[in-house]
Amino acid sequence: MSPENAPLLNVSKLEKRFGGFYALDGLSFHVSSGEILGLVGPNGSGKTTAINVISGLYAPDGGEIVLEGGSIGGVASHKLVHRGINRTFQIPKPFLSLTVRQNVEVALAYGGATDVPAMADLLEEYRLAELADRPAADLNSSQQKMLDLVRALATRPRLLLLDELAAGLNPAELDWVTERIKALAKSGMAIIVVEHLMGFIEHITDRVIVMNAGKEIFEGKLAVAVKVPQVIEVFLGGEHAA
Numbered sequence: 001m002s003p004e005n006a007p008l009l010n011v012s013k014l015e016k017r018f019g020g021f022y023a024l025d026g027l028s029f030h031v032s033s034g035e036i037l038g039l040v041g042p043n044g045s046g047k048t049t050a051i052n053v054i055s056g057l058y059a060p061d062g063g064e065i066v067l068e069g070g071s072i073g074g075v076a077s078h079k080l081v082h083r084g085i086n087r088t089f090q091i092p093k094p095f096l097s098l099t100v101r102q103n104v105e106v107a108l109a110y111g112g113a114t115d116v117p118a119m120a121d122l123l124e125e126y127r128l129a130e131l132a133d134r135p136a137a138d139l140n141s142s143q144q145k146m147l148d149l150v151r152a153l154a155t156r157p158r159l160l161l162l163d164e165l166a167a168g169l170n171p172a173e174l175d176w177v178t179e180r181i182k183a184l185a186k187s188g189m190a191i192i193v194v195e196h197l198m199g200f201i202e203h204i205t206d207r208v209i210v211m212n213a214g215k216e217i218f219e220g221k222l223a224v225a226v227k228v229p230q231v232i233e234v235f236l237g238g239e240h241a242a
């Protein structure tokens with residue numbers, strides 16, 4: 001593979017243990033610039049743990065994470081922000097007493113971002129401009145998710161990890177966010193989406209990794225995955241498998 005179309009991120013035989021339990025048990029996959037990759041799987045299959053390890057929240061116990069040829073396994077998340085990785089959280093936890101604008105400023109200071117895009121434009125684009133000087137406590141849950149996304153985007157990530165961003169959004173918000181995420185990928189960002197909403201995943205992803213018990217059990221298009229007996233079995237239980 002030539003360097004210009006080499007994957008941005010390569011994850012190889014990744015392991016994460018909690019006590020004696022393997023939440024990640026040899027997970028391997030890659031994602032390229034401009035691609036939207038879905039991580040799907042039943043509850044507890046290790047999707048969020050994968051995001052937490054790749055984003056530097058947890059150190060891996062084995063395997064390799066390589067970003068553009070450089071090993072990043074175990075590098076702290078604020079340093080990874082410098083290297084171009086940022087993420088959103090399943091349950092955003094903004095500083096409730098700070099304003100929306102101040103929350104973004106804190107995120108920028110944490111990552112030490114230098115090439116900062118115009119915050120006003122981001123707040124406008126993600127429908128937070130009119131709320132910029134209000135405390136984050138005033139935001140509803142959808143707006144808190146958008147603030148979490150703006151905090152990540154403000155650091156200009158090349159790899160964006162989205163952990164259940166779509167959960168809880170209404171259909172109109174979902175359509176609108178889908179278009180925003182597709183536009184980010186079109187601009188060259190690599191995006192990993194963890195989500196339970198299969199309609200959203202089908203619409204937005206180029207490819208999915210189906211996980212079970214910390215391992216990949218399928219890689220390819222979601223439309224193909226849903227016909228694979230092993231995939232059907234982990235989602236629905238053995239008696240439903242073809």
Ligand SMILES: Nc1ncnc2c1ncn2[C@@H]1O[C@H](COP(=O)(O)OP(=O)(O)OP(=O)(O)O)[C@@H](O)[C@H]1O
Pocket residue numbers: 018023041042043044045046047048049050
């Ligand atoms: N900090 C932790 N300490 C102990 N066990 C953990 C920790 N984080 C995750 N786990 C366990 O690791 C397994 C994988 O959890 P994870 O949250 O990654 O799954 P998931 O696929 O994201 O699930 P869901 O779809 O429900 O969010 C689960 O059994 C979970 O209980």
